Amino acid sequence: xxxxxxxxxxxxxxxxxxxxxxxxxxxxxxxxxxxxxxxxxxxxxxxxxxxxxxxxxxxxxxxxxxxxxxxxxxxxxxxxxxxxxxxxxxxxxxxxxxxxxxxxxxxxxxxxxxxxxxxxxxxxxxxxxxxxxxxxxxxxxxxxxxxxxxxxxxxxxxxxxxxxxxxxxxxxxxxxxxxxxxxxxxxxxxxxxxxxxxxxxxxxxxxxxxxxxxxxxxxxxxxxxxxxxxxxxxxxxxxxxxxxxxxxxxxxxxxxxxxxxxxxxxxxxxxxxxxxxxxxxxxxxxxxxxxxxxxxxxxxxxxxxxxxxxxxxxxxxxxxxxxxxxxxxxxxxxxxxxxxxxxxxxxxxxxxxxxxxxxxxxxxxxxxxxxxxxxxxxxxxxxxxxxxxxxxxxxxxxxxxxxxxxxxxxxxxxxxx
Numbered sequence: 001x002x003x004x005x006x007x008x009x010x011x012x013x014x015x016x017x018x019x020x021x022x023x024x025x026x027x028x029x030x031x032x033x034x035x036x037x038x039x040x041x042x043x044x045x046x047x048x049x050x051x052x053x054x055x056x057x058x059x060x061x062x063x064x065x066x067x068x069x070x071x072x073x074x075x076x077x078x079x080x081x082x083x084x085x086x087x088x089x090x091x092x093x094x095x096x097x098x099x100x101x102x103x104x105x106x107x108x109x110x111x112x113x114x115x116x117x118x119x120x121x122x123x124x125x126x127x128x129x130x131x132x133x134x135x136x137x138x139x140x141x142x143x144x145x146x147x148x149x150x151x152x153x154x155x156x157x158x159x160x161x162x163x164x165x166x167x168x169x170x171x172x173x174x175x176x177x178x179x180x181x182x183x184x185x186x187x188x189x190x191x192x193x194x195x196x197x198x199x200x201x202x203x204x205x206x207x208x209x210x211x212x213x214x215x216x217x218x219x220x221x222x223x224x225x226x227x228x229x230x231x232x233x234x235x236x237x238x239x240x241x242x243x244x245x246x247x248x249x250x251x252x253x254x255x256x257x258x259x260x261x262x263x264x265x266x267x268x269x270x271x272x273x274x275x276x277x278x279x280x281x282x283x284x285x286x287x288x289x290x291x292x293x294x295x296x297x298x299x300x301x302x303x304x305x306x307x308x309x310x311x312x313x314x315x316x317x318x319x320x321x322x323x324x325x326x327x328x329x330x331x332x333x334x335x336x337x338x339x340x341x342x343x344x345x346x347x348x349x350x351x352x353x354x355x356x357x358x359x360x361x362x363x364x365x366x367x368x369x370x371x372x373x374x375x376x377x378x379x380x381x382x383x384x385x386x387x388x389x390x391x392x393x394x395x396x397x398x399x400x401x402x403x404x405x406x407x408x409x410x411x412x413x414x415x416x417x
Contacts (some may be wrong), residue, residue: 001417002416003391005385006376006386007384009382011409012242012245012370013249013408015407016251017252018230019069019231020044021045022188022234023231024189024190026050026091029073030094030196031045031096033057033062034171034221036367037076039073041073042226042227043228045069046237046399048090048396050376052090053094055087055225056094058079059083059087060076062080075306079103082143083097084114088111088112089111099148099167099168100172102172105223106147107146109144110143111143112143113385127281127352129168130172132154132156135147153178154178156182163261170195170205174198174205179284180217182215193228196226200226202218202221204216204217204221212371226378232259233304235259240377242284243266243380244284245380245381247284250280265293271284271288288356290320291313293322295323304326305334306324306370308377309322310322311374313330313353313355314337315357315381315411320353321350321353323350330370331351332333332367339362340360340361342359358383359382361384361387362386363389367387368393373397376388376394376401380410
């Protein structure tokens with residue numbers, strides 16, 4: 001069994017380059033099967049989620065050429081086949097093959113998607129969108145069968161501004177007849193990245209990044225290329241580390257606008273951050289004030305940074321409050337942080353975190369991707385040695401996290417037990 005082992009207390013100094021966004025890449029790869037020629041995706045992070053999606057493309061008789069961080073995907077000989085459970089349950093984003101295959105071939109069979117256990121994440125909004133476009137849906141044990149004789153554009157209102165549903169409906173609607181309008185669409189930058197990819201193929205999508213997206217259906221999508229945007233969640237995770245341990249730590253290849261909900265909070269509590277065009281330099285704060293955060297859809301504070309910032313809250317003076325409004329199980333890190341010396345109480349979906357508390361190295365387990373990231377942060381600031389198990393969750397979403405941290409001074413390594 002592989003574990004991450006950390007000897008805490010080391011300052012972080014140097015440069016960390018941010019990789020392509022996981023949450024964009026996992027949608028862009030399935031979106032490529034809508035292309036009737038060859039599609040190229042640049043700056044794809046080297047994470048296990050990427051590898052799982054490539055295996056699904058290959059199962060569908062697609063050809064994927066990997067050249068460092070670039071992918072060339074050719075699905076001109078695409079064959080529709082059942083996507084089995086052992087592939088679909090590797091990651092939540094396997095559900096994007098629903099919209100892409102429905103849009104391309106009008107038929108898809110896929111087992112329930114997997115991913116992190118962070119609470120109820122129903123895909124009702126996705127399915128209602130497909131039905132509104134003219135599809136029929138059958139749930140057969142743990143498998144979805146979705147098909148349509150013809151997809152027709154329509155108006156769709158999302159009860160919740162879901163990123164996954166917005167992208168999935170967009171994928172299904174690109175080749176539908178007529179015009180589709182998604183109202184109350186999610187606004188996340190990753191959606192804009194996917195829309196740009198499709199538009200580069202010849203799709204007609206406007207309004208991505210706003211609450212109203214308009215899609216005029218087309219019959220053919222030609223050769224296309226896109227670059228994955230920088231990962232704002234990876235960047236945010238390293239910025240939080242810098243707020244605790246940074247000494248002129250430079251985070252480069254970022255889009256500052258995507259990170260302002262985090263940066264503004266850190267500046268408020270006393271963290272020294274110098275912003276530049278596509279990078280920033282951060283020094284740890286000496287006397288951090290307590291803070292209150294409520295997770296919201298973009299451009300609000302991202303749910304994916306709730307768990308990492310909970311560690312920073314343990315080092316703030318006073319009581320900080322973290323309210324999670326998106327998912328029902330975003331507190332998997334709390335028992336482990338408390339075992340390390342934190343003082344955190346959870347009521348419903350709100351954590352009350354008393355600081356400043358000293359953390360001590362311990363044996364901990366990554367219950368999900370972002371909980372795992374929070375335990376890495378905790379290990380970096382703790383006295384003694386921290387050993388993290390179930391690290392597959394971490395490697396799903398952070399490209400070369402161990403090497404990146406080693407390069408800036410962290411005492412961190414992969415061990416086999």
